[in-house]
Amino acid sequence: MERNFTNLSDFGYFRVSAVSPELRVANVHFNVEQILQSLKLLDEKSVQIAVFPELCLTGYTCGDLFFQExxxxxxxxxxxxxxEESSKFNLIFIVGFPLRVESKLYNCAGIVGNGKLYGVVPKTYIPNTREFYEKRWFGSNLQTRIISLFEENVPFGNDLVFISEDNSEISFGVEICQDLWAVEPISTKLANLGAKLIFNLSASDEWIGKAEYRRNLVLSQSARLNCGYIYAGSGPWESxxxxxxxxxxxxxxxxxxxxxxxxxxxxxxxVVSDIDIQLLTKERNYNDTFSSSDLSxxxxxxxxxxxxxxxDFFRKVRKHPFIPEDLLERASVCNEVFNIQSTGLARRLLQIKSKDVVIGVSGGLDSTLALLVCIETFRKLDFPLSGIHAIIMPGFGTSKKTFTNARQLCQLLGLSVEVIDIKKSVALHLNEIDVDIKEQNLVFENAQARERTQILMDLANKYNGIVVGTGDLSEIALGWSTYNADHMSMYNVNAGIPKTLVRFVIDWASDNLFDNRVRKVLKNILAxxxxxxxxQSDGKEINQVTEEIVGPFELNDFFMYYSVRYGFSPKKIFYLAKVAFSECYSDMEIYKWLVNYYKRFFVNQFKRSCMPDGPKVGAIDLSPRGNWRMPSDAEYEIWTKELENIKSKV
Known part of the structure; x- marks a missing residue:
């Protein structure tokens, strides 16, 4: 990998670690040595901040020994x-210890590095219930802001936010164990003050079910605060x-x-991981509930x-960010997607008081999913399936496989099928506008798409219904549609679903909602x-493959996810794609399709600016009335320049 792609700080990544060291209760010397050994290892791994457990210098379970001078x-x-030893390491670390301040003992965290004690954070919420009785030893709510330690004035308090000297985007705060479990966690205040990373020094004991609760608590807090949360718990060497x-x-x-x-x-x-500070910053940009409080x-x-x-990159990059890896979670997502789609269409039909929809069925993925959604919608509304008008419109390039799949699917679903061959009408139209049908050019292709849409729109008028759109989110991003043809409908149920997810939703529906005969046809379509x-084709085989023209959809969906969802730069997206797809595509292939993606995304905004209604399904939505507002005539020169800089290093 080129050196220009090895400074992960340029991409906004920040390396953190949570450590649970070997420990001896009340043996400070041993514990300090264990911490130093850990720091040496973490320093070699380029960790920037490490956090150790609560009271790790003594052990949490010292009991009344905390009173011993x-x-x-x-x-x-x-x-x-x-x-003193911290000057030997190129990282910041956070350790826990008891400290007497103004005649009272406090459970504290010290932020150490570069030969300095940067600050001391006292625990705020002192548990005194069930197996915990910390109030026997420790106090809280000290108003002192500065304490003296080792002949230095050291900041003291639970509202300290530590900010990088070189990059103000990197900021962190510290809370201790119970501070997270409280009704008003200290980390909430710290996040409002700007902290993007929260470090928790903890000594949380184990009992049945507690680990899952603890994990969910940490995950939930990191989600609520749009932050990185690093939690270090005491280990079994405690008493x-x-x-x-x-x-x-x-x-x-x-x-x-x-x-x-x-x-x-x-x-x-x-554990070690690289947290994406840029990602957290973008999330907070979208979250307007954060306080605008200035740091004193x-x-x-x-x-x-x-x-x-x-x-080294301590982070897993998923190839398919729209697809959950866990099978149960994936099934749940597919079910939710299907419910959102069908409910959106149902609401529209109820509004217009219609029991009829018109849909063009091609035998491809998108029209198949839209058709299944229509079936589910009519089931929900208890409408007769006779109101679903499935139209198959073979043209010059229609293959026997797709035509057969389309017709069989409609018949097995119990629908009446209308087959309208468009070849004659398209040939007549092209002749009238003086276009040679033998040229097989863009006019030839788009005329077919517009002929199909005209038929669907007119049939919708005939049946007093609406045309259901089929174009998916990936095609909308790439502008892979003919303007005022398949680009247009009266309600598009697929507008919020990326192509990589379309496949999984169809597969889920085939396994869970339909019988074996329908399932067999759906599997053929998926193949x-x-x-x-x-x-023009001989009708036997498919002679046009979309992914050979616009690029693999798994790459395009990956590019879309990180460019639209988080606004990442082409350079960062290229790096992430290299990590995710290193075994699938060469660097040059990734680069080629990334360039193609950016060009298509910018030049086709005019199609998105007037896209039909359709439900938002995931975090990414390109509707001009929803998540995405972009001028149709924006320049993309600065993105092109960055892409050119990448090319010189591929």
Missing amino acids: TLLAEVKKGLEKLV TTDMVFSGHCIIAENGKLLAESRNFSFKTEY MTSKVSVKLRDLNTV LPSTPELL
Whole structure:
């Protein structure tokens, strides 16, 4: 990989780690040495910030030993050593320890690095129920803002936000265990103050079901706050007098689990992941509920952070971001998609008081899904299926396979089928406008598409119904439609569904909603490539393959997801695509189709500016009335220049 693609900081990635080290209760020297050993390992992995568990210098389960002067004195020595030794490592780390301030003991987190103690954060919510009775030892709500440690004035408080000296987009805050479980978590306040990363030092014991609850809590908080959440839990070397700890470590980002470890291991355990700061920034741009509070000088702490200049990438990049990997989750998503589509169409039919729809069926994926949605809609409304007018319109490029699939599907679904051959009418039309039918040019192709749409629109008038559109989200992004032809309908049920998801929804529907005969035809349709079938053919085989013209849909959907959803640059998207598709496509193939994607996306906005109504299904929607507002005549020169810069390095 070229060096220009190895500085992950340029792409907004930030490397974090959660560590559960080997520990001995009340043995500060041993614990400090374990932390230092971990730091050496993490430094070699280019980690930028690491977090350790609550009270990791002493162990959480010291009990009344927290009152012992000997232990507290040893803690100060251990902390001072960590501060001194931190200059040897190129990372920031956060450790937990008890600290007496103004005659009261506090459960604290220290932010350490570059030979400095940047700040101390006290635990706010002190649990004193069931197996926890921390109020016996620790206090909270200290108003002091500055404390003196090691002959230095150190910021103190639960509202400290630490900001990178070199990049103000990188900011983080710290909370301790119970602070997350509270009704008003400290992390919520920190996020409102600008923190994009939250580090939690925890000592949460284990009992049946608690790990799942804890995981969901972390994921939920990271989603609510559009933040990265890094959680480090104490491990099994804590005292087991009454409790057991597992060393649960979690890294979450905006509701997604990036890394997790919970092994009940007596060895040091850690997880590392690269959090996408750019992604979090984009999410917060869309979330207008964040406070515009300014950071006071006392809450803002500048820290020196390393760049992430490495070829290693601690993050999984999914090839198909629209498709859940878990089979149960995937089935649930397909069911939800189908419900959204059918409910949207049902509402429109109820509004116009019509029980008739007209749909062109080609034997391809999109019209198949739209047809299945019509069936489900009529089932919901208890309308007779005779109101679904399925129209098959063979043209010059229609193959026997697609025609047969279309007709069999309609018949097996119990629909009456109208077959209207468009070849004669298109030939007549082309002759009238003085276009040689033998040229097989764009006029020849588009005339067929517009003839089909004209037929559907006129039949909709005849039946007092509406034309159901079939074009999917991927085709809308690429402008892969003929203006005022398949581009137009009266309600498009597929407008919010990318092509990669269309396949899975059809497959799910075939397995769950229809009988074996219908299922067999649907599987045949799924086995064929996407094709416009607009060029002359012998009718036996498919002679036009869409993906050979516009590129693989799995690549286009990948490009669309990251360019539209998060506004990532071409350079970053190219890098992510290389990671995701390294075993499928060469760098040059990825580059070729990325260039094609950007060109098509920009020049075809005029089609999206007047697209028909259709339901939003996922996070990405290109309706000009919904998520996407873009001028039809925007320039794309700056994107082209960046793409040219990429080419020189491929």
